[in-house]
Amino acid sequence: MKNKTSSLPQEGEACPSRCPDNSAFKQQKLPAWKPQLNIATVLSIFFLTGAFCLAVGISLVLSANSVREVQIDYSDQCSDCSKLRENSSNWYKECHCSINFMLKDDMLGDVFMYYGLQNFYQNHRRYMISRSNEQLLGQNVNIGNSYCAPFATYANGTPMAPCGAIANSMFNDTIDLYYIRNSSVIQVPLLKTGNSWWTDKNVKFRNPISYNLSSAFAGTARPPNWQKPVYLLDEEDERNSGYINDDFIIWMRVSAFATFRNLYRRVRRVRQFADGLPAGNYTFHISYSI
């Protein structure tokens, strides 16, 4: 054996190429961590993980309990309007309905108002893709090529703005909240803006550039289910109108499930609502869209 080692370099000279490298990688002798599952390590890992999960869980439960939620289903209470709407020929008719409810305790902190829909499959594949992101970016595109069909153009060729099924089916109930204190009705101030993601509002949704909003949307028509054109979505605030309307942006962010809620308004914390909603009687005034 001793001789072999001495003769090896000689061999190496004669044949530099054939003999494989004696490197750890090529000889598969890389140092390796070989995880060994024995009782001690496994149990300690188990307990550690368990303890961590327990701690996180407890804190989550506690924080969840502090959230107060009032849920009011108004489809039954406004059944008249629903019935009216069931006949699609009456879509243009206005319909109003009011729902009273009472808050037993104060709702402190930020108060959010959501609307929820049940059994509305916004996540249906073809519904979901029925939109034109280019159009919503304010670009002048031929939406005929997009996935918007059949809500892309009217028969006479006028493009819809915004196009697509999502936009067309936008939730358009107007909900107002009134606080009834000592038989006086005070409208709760609600914030229309700031409800959507900042990036959506400022990057993803853009109005076409023009000297004013209505001219920007010239040559387009509202979707068939809409009562008013897109540039009139918020008649009070032009910065919240057109494609960058918060309600519209939120609606366009399709929900994951058939039963979902979307943020509608936030309570503006001024005057008596500075700490949130005080306990008392309230009324929702819902106007089925114009």
Place this chain on the structure above:
Amino acid sequence: MADPIRWARYRWQRLISTEGREVSSSSNSSNKCYQSPKAIGKHRIVIPCLGHFKEEYEKVSKLYMNNRIRTTKYTLLNFLPRNLFEQFHRVANLYFLFLVVLNWVPLVEAFQKEITMLPLVVVLTIIAVKDGLEDYSKYKMDKQINNLLTKVYSRKEKKYIDKFWKNVNVGDFIRLSRNEIIPADMVLLYSSDLDGICYIETASLDGETNLKQRQVVRGYSEQVSEIDPEKFSSRIECESPNNDLSRFRGFVEHSNKDRVGLSKENLLLRGCTVRNTEAVVGIVVYAGHETKAMLNNSGPHYKRSKLERKVNTDILWCVLLLILMCLTGAIGHGIWLSRYSEVPFFNIPEPDGKSIPPALAGFNMFWTMIILLQVFIPVSLYVSIEIVKLGQIYLIQNDVDFYHEKTNSTIQCRALNIAEDLGQIQYIFSDKTGTLTENKMVFRRCSIAGQEYCHEENAKRLESYKEMDSEDEDSADVQCGSSTHMSKWQGHNCRVMNEPLNRRSLHHLSGSYPALGGEDGAGDVPHSGHVAFSSPIETDVVPDTQLLQKFNQISSHSYEQSEAASSKLSLETMYITDFFLALAICNTVVVSVPNQPRQKMRPSSLSRMPIKSLEEIRQMFQRLSVRRLSSSPLPSIKESPSESPNSFVSKLSVFRMKLASPALDEAAQRAAEPHSTEHPEGCQVPPEADTVNVAADSEHSIAASPGELSTVPKLCYEAESPDEAALVHAARAYKCVLQSRTPDHVTVDFAGLGSLTFQLLHTLPFDSVRKRMSVVVRHPVSNKVVVYTKGADSVMMDLLRTASEGANNSELEEKKIKETTQKHLDDYARRGLRTLCIAKKVMSDDEYREWLNHHFLAETSIDNREKLLLESAIRLETELTLLGATGIEDRLQEGVPDTIQALRKAGIKIWMLTGDKRETAVNIAYACKLLEPDDRIFTLTSQSRDACGLVMRKILEGIQKNTSARKKPSQKIRNVSANPSTQAPGFSAGLVIDGRTLELVLHDSLQNIFLELTEKCRAVVCCQATPLQKSVLVRLVRNKLKAMTLAVGDGANDVSMIQVADTGVGISGQEGMQAVMASDFAISQFRHLRKLLLVHGHWCYTRLTNMVLYFFYKNVAYVNLLFWYQFFCGFSGTSMTDYWILILFNVLFTSVPPIIYGVLDKDVSAEILMQLPQLYMRRQKSVAYLPSAFWMTLLDAFYQSLVCFFVPYFTYCGSDIDIYSFGNPINTAALFTVLFHLLIECKSVTWIHTVVIVGSILLYFVFTLAFGATCKTHNPPSYWIMEKQITDPVFYLVCLLTTCVALLPRYLLRVLQGTLFPSLVLRAKHLDRLSPEEQRAALKRCKDDCIGNCRVEFQTTSASSSSATGAISEEEIIASVLPTSGAPFQACSRDGLGEATSFLPDIQDESGNTNDLNSEKTLFLNSLN
């Protein structure tokens, strides 16, 4: 025997190469006018492309291919279409193409149209790049070859001009110089060698580095000047192109209609190298792709591994599951739709405003689902498997343990896709010679004229070699390994031995060195191969003192004085002389001088040596012999001259030979020089001073002292088979030195007689049918035609002259000799020696002439040449006189017994298939531990099918009786060892079967019972098996037992077996490269098989199965996430993840870790695997990849996908989460789960694993962040999702919780497996962690455990062996069957005609041997008692 295979291969190649067929058929049609109608369709005509043949030439030759070659598959133009076309032959690719097309149908599209193409494009691109690169390297190679230059005769310039290879055409004359490569197959017309010989090296063709001789076509060799192409007016007719390297048939038709036969001896093959010949001229007959070398180049072969086949079935299962899931989706969608009385908002009507009915929508949804869930079928799996296999092969090739220093060779993996099959081998079929043994033949014993010479001194020498370190052998190899080393060494050697020489020669010698060295350096390429023949073990034979004594008497004066010695002695002397002459002559050894390699030791002027001197000698000899005859008391000796060599000894000093012409061979001269100076008493010194005179008297003293052996000039013998070399070396030890060999003459330097030059009339080469070879020479002394034959004793004994009635003294003597020699032969065989019989025959000139006429006819025929030649040879080889026999030892290779034991412990059954005799085979089997002394050996030797079946049934019954009696203990063993093997427990037997019986057994009716029997035996030895039988056996086991087979061999006779087996392993040994070329893996030593199988086989198999399972798991787990979501989106085919991320998840984020895992994972270390072969056992039954493992994996995948989906679902359910914000944590959690799952499965985690996994995670986040920031207009929108979520603690909590819960069961399972029921592999893995000492102790315990089990088995065996002693009655049964069944047997086997009678003695012999060997127990179980 291999002809059918060859034929089939040839047919196949012709079929696929349509081009070739077109050419040949069209050329034939145009040739009609020259051909006899019979020959059409088989021949081609070659006409020189010169003036007087112009029209004919153009007519004929334009249809032949020119010498341009193109081995590439593609051109620039057709690469894309053709590559795509080839790739779409794969079903998986077609499937994905189908998906892509499907996605273009608007009704069912699920993704954006481009996205579905992504995986397919990635896969196709990877493969196309790989193919393209391969093809490009081929193209470069082709270009290089096509643009090589060669000298072609040009008519215009009337001389040879340089032309590119690609411009060479059939019919061109080519002139080559030494060391040039032959550009096309050509017929040799001129050689500068005066004998008309051209030496070529065929290494590039078959790897054999010894020189082959090629001869100038008869009729042209006489020309002194170079052939003038202008004057060549003959036409060559030969076979159409074929791939048979060992055959070339045709003839040259001169203008006067004379025909001269052509054989492969006249053909120079493309790719070979001209050596030792200054210049040759030939005419091209086959060019380019029609050359034999190109036709043989069938490219790499494709084998499909067992695992891959199983993977395919599992993929089918996946398809089934996929269809099931899609059906669920389709039906669900239909039901969901039908629940709505009117069309809801979210169900968008068709563009025409109508909406489709639920049933149709469901149908469309089915296809949408298939697109959506396509990842279920892992497209990347195939690509990954290929990459992993490449990685595994790379690691195997780089294993330093496979490096063999002596031959400077390491393992070659020639098949890239069956590495994991190495881990499942159940049967090994091994060749013996060269595979188990070194194929280094060592002369051990001989028997001459019935007298045995056991060469004890030589045996002692060999012992000392064995004990010695390998250093000596190494240095010897180095010495022969490279020419420069060697010349140095040799020079040194020469100097030492030349010391006592006279000044003149010494001066001459030293003066010649520098020139020599320079020439070496500049000239030949060093040849590293083919060194084995020169190791001192083989070359140095120490003569037997007794024989040497007798031998010396031949040459000594003292013997001459006692001329009137007894006839017995002189007869014996005659025998001895002839015996050694036969050893030296009867072969095809090429002689060369080692210190100038490839320069043969050649008295080139010999052929032109004036016949006068021979004549002179003859006359003198006759004069002597007359005297000798008159004084001889034995008148029956007719071949008197050669039988009484002693009488002319003293006069032989006048025998003169010219050794080398001064112009040519300096080396020869140099080599001869010391020789001459040793014998300073040389009589006649010719003026050139380069003639050698051999004096008889001085030789004596040298030969008598073995210590001076080295003074014999160092000649290098290059033999086609090592046996031949061993015999020539043996003869040399007795001073019967083969000096040179040319096609016409053989010169032997015979101790007492000086140089004898035999006129070589014919060489009938060895073939496996005749099992013998012969040379026909004209004896220089007696001037008679003498045939020397050597061959296997089984055939030779029948060819001997039989004693007629009224035999006289000498014939009786011969008979006695025959009997004693047979005894010796049997003894040799029992000692494991290879035996050869040497015989001779003296022919009268008339007899010879008569035979010659027949033989000439046979030689010139084209169609039946082989058959006729065979018949001719058989006609010649009759009535032989037995001279003696030799026993050659073939030493076991290093580490063979250990390897075999380890492989057997690993549960692999080893069969030895050899062409050797039974006794030899059985002995080697014992020596290499294939058979154990405790084994029961069943020997199958039957003459008829019925008898054979009967015997096998008896043996089986016996075995069954035995095993049923021992059921209980065996079951216990099974529980303890937990390694149920197929062989009957508590019983170990071996089966020995010979070739003839094998022929019977392989018949359909007996196959099953034979296999049943072999399953019960742990080792099977098949002796005297032909190559075809070997391959049939392998195929039988492979097909009928559905077992994984591995065939290992080193020679051409193993090629068919290697090709048939699942895994073919070639040993790059002594017998050329054919086996290596045909093999999947080529190793240099049999012992390397141990690591190859036990370590690399284990690893490759484990890694690949785990990786494949992991791939299935990964895809199923991931795709199911989408499936679960369908329940919440009305089965509308929505995915909650962005399509890009969805597709890239498989292609990018999780593709590298499994590949690394598949290449690098190491469950048990190599050391432990080597020491515990038992670990291999589980693999054979593909335990790691059972259906249950597959389904368990799928189940786990389903569970994990459920967790990954529903934990986020319950988290976000009812919130205002949007769809992609919901999908993002799911996707991220799935990524973590999938990657950490891999970590759990990994047995060893190196830094590479860590880097890759961390890299994958980082890549995922980087990509999603980048994508989320840029995809503003992407539809559906997943803008800013990751950015938003990454700031949300809920996201992290969800991911953490999901990953933990998902991995819990797998982790738990592994924990429980590791602690409660550790498998053998796991326990072995634990060993790895121990310190070396602990490890050693644990291993010992482990081994004891196993040995304990084995011991129980052996005990039961030995108990049973005593009970079965019915051998004799069994023999009676066979004997009684024998006479009746002679006829069917003859139909089965054609070479067993003469053997029918020897059957019974065989058996008795076998049982008689048991005592003295004490190891071989022959038992014939008998059901009668």
